[in-house]
Amino acid sequence: MRINSLRLQLLAWVVLPLVGLATINLWTSHRNALATADLVTDRMLMGSARAIAERVAVADGVLDATIPPAAIEMFDTGDQDSVYYHVKTAGGRLLTGYPNLPEAPKSSSTEASYRDHRLRLLTFSHTVVGAGNDSPITVTVGVSLAGHDAMVRRLWFGAFAQQLALVAIAGLFVLLGLHRGLAPLIRLRDAVRSPSRSDLDPVEVAGAQNEIRPLIDALNAYMARVRAQMAAQRRFIANAAHQLRTPLALLSTQASYALRETASDQRQEALVALQASSGKLARLAEQLLTLSRAEPGSRRPRADRIDLTEAARHVLEAQAPAAIKRGIDLGLDETGPVPVIGDGTMLREMIVNLVDNALRYTPAGGTVTVKLATLDSQAVLTVCDDGPGIPPEEREHVFERFYRLPGAAEDGSGLGLAIVREVVENAGGSVTLADGAARGLMVEVRLPLAADS
Amino acid sequence: MRLLLVEDNRELADWLSKTLRQASYVVDVVHDGEDVEHALAAGEHALIILDLALPGMSGMEVLKRLRARGNPVPVIVLTANASLDGRVKGLNEGADDYLAKPFQIEELEARIRVQLRRANDRTAPVIACGDLVFDTNTRLFTLGPEPLSLTPREHAVLEQLLVKAGRTVSKAQLSAAIYDFDTDADPSAIEIYVHRLRKKLEGSRVQIATLRGLGYLLRHDDLTP
Numbered sequence: 001m002r003i004n005s006l007r008l009q010l011l012a013w014v015v016l017p018l019v020g021l022a023t024i025n026l027w028t029s030h031r032n033a034l035a036t037a038d039l040v041t042d043r044m045l046m047g048s049a050r051a052i053a054e055r056v057a058v059a060d061g062v063l064d065a066t067i068p069p070a071a072i073e074m075f076d077t078g079d080q081d082s083v084y085y086h087v088k089t090a091g092g093r094l095l096t097g098y099p100n101l102p103e104a105p106k107s108s109s110t111e112a113s114y115r116d117h118r119l120r121l122l123t124f125s126h127t128v129v130g131a132g133n134d135s136p137i138t139v140t141v142g143v144s145l146a147g148h149d150a151m152v153r154r155l156w157f158g159a160f161a162q163q164l165a166l167v168a169i170a171g172l173f174v175l176l177g178l179h180r181g182l183a184p185l186i187r188l189r190d191a192v193r194s195p196s197r198s199d200l201d202p203v204e205v206a207g208a209q210n211e212i213r214p215l216i217d218a219l220n221a222y223m224a225r226v227r228a229q230m231a232a233q234r235r236f237i238a239n240a241a242h243q244l245r246t247p248l249a250l251l252s253t254q255a256s257y258a259l260r261e262t263a264s265d266q267r268q269e270a271l272v273a274l275q276a277s278s279g280k281l282a283r284l285a286e287q288l289l290t291l292s293r294a295e296p297g298s299r300r301p302r303a304d305r306i307d308l309t310e311a312a313r314h315v316l317e318a319q320a321p322a323a324i325k326r327g328i329d330l331g332l333d334e335t336g337p338v339p340v341i342g343d344g345t346m347l348r349e350m351i352v353n354l355v356d357n358a359l360r361y362t363p364a365g366g367t368v369t370v371k372l373a374t375l376d377s378q379a380v381l382t383v384c385d386d387g388p389g390i391p392p393e394e395r396e397h398v399f400e401r402f403y404r405l406p407g408a409a410e411d412g413s414g415l416g417l418a419i420v421r422e423v424v425e426n427a428g429g430s431v432t433l434a435d436g437a438a439r440g441l442m443v444e445v446r447l448p449l450a451a452d453s
Numbered sequence: 454m455r456l457l458l459v460e461d462n463r464e465l466a467d468w469l470s471k472t473l474r475q476a477s478y479v480v481d482v483v484h485d486g487e488d489v490e491h492a493l494a495a496g497e498h499a500l501i502i503l504d505l506a507l508p509g510m511s512g513m514e515v516l517k518r519l520r521a522r523g524n525p526v527p528v529i530v531l532t533a534n535a536s537l538d539g540r541v542k543g544l545n546e547g548a549d550d551y552l553a554k555p556f557q558i559e560e561l562e563a564r565i566r567v568q569l570r571r572a573n574d575r576t577a578p579v580i581a582c583g584d585l586v587f588d589t590n591t592r593l594f595t596l597g598p599e600p601l602s603l604t605p606r607e608h609a610v611l612e613q614l615l616v617k618a619g620r621t622v623s624k625a626q627l628s629a630a631i632y633d634f635d636t637d638a639d640p641s642a643i644e645i646y647v648h649r650l651r652k653k654l655e656g657s658r659v660q661i662a663t664l665r666g667l668g669y670l671l672r673h674d675d676l677t678p
Binding site: 242 | 471475508531534553554555557559
């Protein structure tokens with residue numbers, strides 16, 4: 001089972017090892033208690049045996065063993081232990097006590113069963129003066145283990161209670177420490193989740209530890225990026241609305257003029273102009289849409305394999321009537337397929353914008369050439385025109401949205417090159433502006449060539 | 454009435470001026486803020502329609518300079534920026550009215566009329582002199598019960614005289630008010646227009662009097678003692 005709570009995880013990591021250690025500790029303390037109880041019992045047995053042995057004496061030539069009561073009573077510790085003993089001569093004759101009581105090996109105690117009791121036994125050998133062959137006598141004392149076990153339990157239970165208290169207190173402190181340590185994290189959560197936060201302001205959490213600080217910083221950096229993106233979006237929308245206002249005013253003016261004009265040819269002229277204006281407005285709206293689609297994140301990245309040559313041919317065919325109408329020599333210069341990988345729709349739109357720009361700024365009777373080539377595993381698309389060109393110091397600005405060259409008379413939207421750059425960079429390429437061969441502008445787009453399929 | 458339209462979008466400027474000319478205004482167009490001063494120096498404009506987004510000098514700057522020179526000509530500001538801030542700023546800088554693009558031409562015309570009326574201290578939309586009546590809303594003249602049919606030039610001259618009825622209007626003033634930049638101003642042609650107007654006004658109680666060396670004056674019989 002996976003534990004997802006940080007509290008439980010940390011608690012487990014602290015308490016479980018502690019419990020393990022405590023278990024080992026309890027085991028050793030049990031052994032210690034057992035050893036202590038053994039030692040104490042053995043001492044008592046020895047004391048008892050000695051007391052019995054010392055009362056064995058020869059009286060009137062007969063070996064006599066009288067059991068002193070103290071030797072038995074010393075085992076009366078309140079645990080109802082039974083005490084067994086016997087005194088034997090060296091020859092093995094029983095002087096007094098229980099027959100069949102097992103004997104312990106010399107100078108060490110042993111445990112044995114006797115009359116359904118487990119006994120601890122000790123055998124003591126004692127020389128009795130004047131006993132002749134009967135000396136030395138052996139005294140064996142055995143005691144049942146109730147008192148012994150009670151002592152072990154008492155000794156061990158104290159240790160057990162201590163360990164338990166230790167683990168419990170450690171666990172409690174871990175929880176307390178976690179609660180205090182996690183508090184900044186909880187505050188961070190509350191700060192981020194707070195319904196009053198809609199403005200993506202940086203979050204500030206007082207008392208955040210060094211470990212949490214990077215998380216807050218990362219969060220703030222992320223929000224700053226989102227804020228910047230939103231600001232760019234807002235600027236774009238404001239700009240777009242702004243750019244649509246003048247053409248709309250134009251449409252409305254032309255319509256009003258046509259409505260009021262009574263002379264039919266002038267009315268006709270206004271209607272034709274109105275139609276052209278609405279076409280331009282549609283084109284502007286289309287460009288705005290293309291640009292918003294070209295923005296990173298607004299459209300699923302596509303990796304179509306498209307032939308730039310064929311795409312350019314389609315675009316030129318579509319633009320040819322407009323070029324012919326203005327007497328512009330629109331030509332395609334190609335040597336074969338130029339495959340690239342990218343968003344096909346956007347790449348075609350990019351070419352449309354390049355050609356549209358070139359035609360727009362080329363005077364009637366001029367030349368516009370679209371050239372396709374491959375160079376160093378790059379696809380190179382160049383569009384040359386006969387127009388006024390763009391001064392070098394303006395070449396960076398013209399890629400900005402809505403930027404128009406100062407004094408530009410033609411009715412461009414200022415979006416064409418912005419679209420081109422956005423699309424080309426999304427496809428991993430680059431676009432540069434240079435002087436045309438004779439005059440005018442040369443736009444060069446370089447894209448990575450698609451690998452042979 | 455001669456208006457100055459300052460708008461950098463050439464198409465919009467073109468069609469706006471055409472539409473205003475339909476309504477018998479004399480319209481000059483400049484596309485650059487820098488040209489406004491020259492334009493104002495070269496003619497007598499009753500009103501300026503000023504776009505704020507201009508190349509060269511911004512519309513706001515044009516307005517500021519205009520007012521700094523003490524020029525009281527009414528200014529209607531046109532802008533694609535419809536924010537409250539922008540409107541307030543424009544009005545604070547001395548604009549008389551503010552119109553956000555896109556606008557309906559009817560609204561622009563209505564606001565032009567309001568400004569012209571205010572500039573001439575009038576409150577009624579109708580200017581009358583004897584039985585000659587000019588309705589500033591329809592921009593049509595009527596003489597008695599009949600509409601008066603005029604060419605654009607005659608219209609401009611008569612409107613100028615009517616607005617200043619009872620006061621002398623010099624030939625130069627007339628010329629500055631009725632010719633736009635595209636026309637070679639020809640002061641002698643004024644006499645022709647006045648002559649034609651007198652013919653059209655024959656039989657009415659309104660007369661255009663010539664004050665030699667001074668100019669013309671529109672008056673009606675009721676005023677003569």
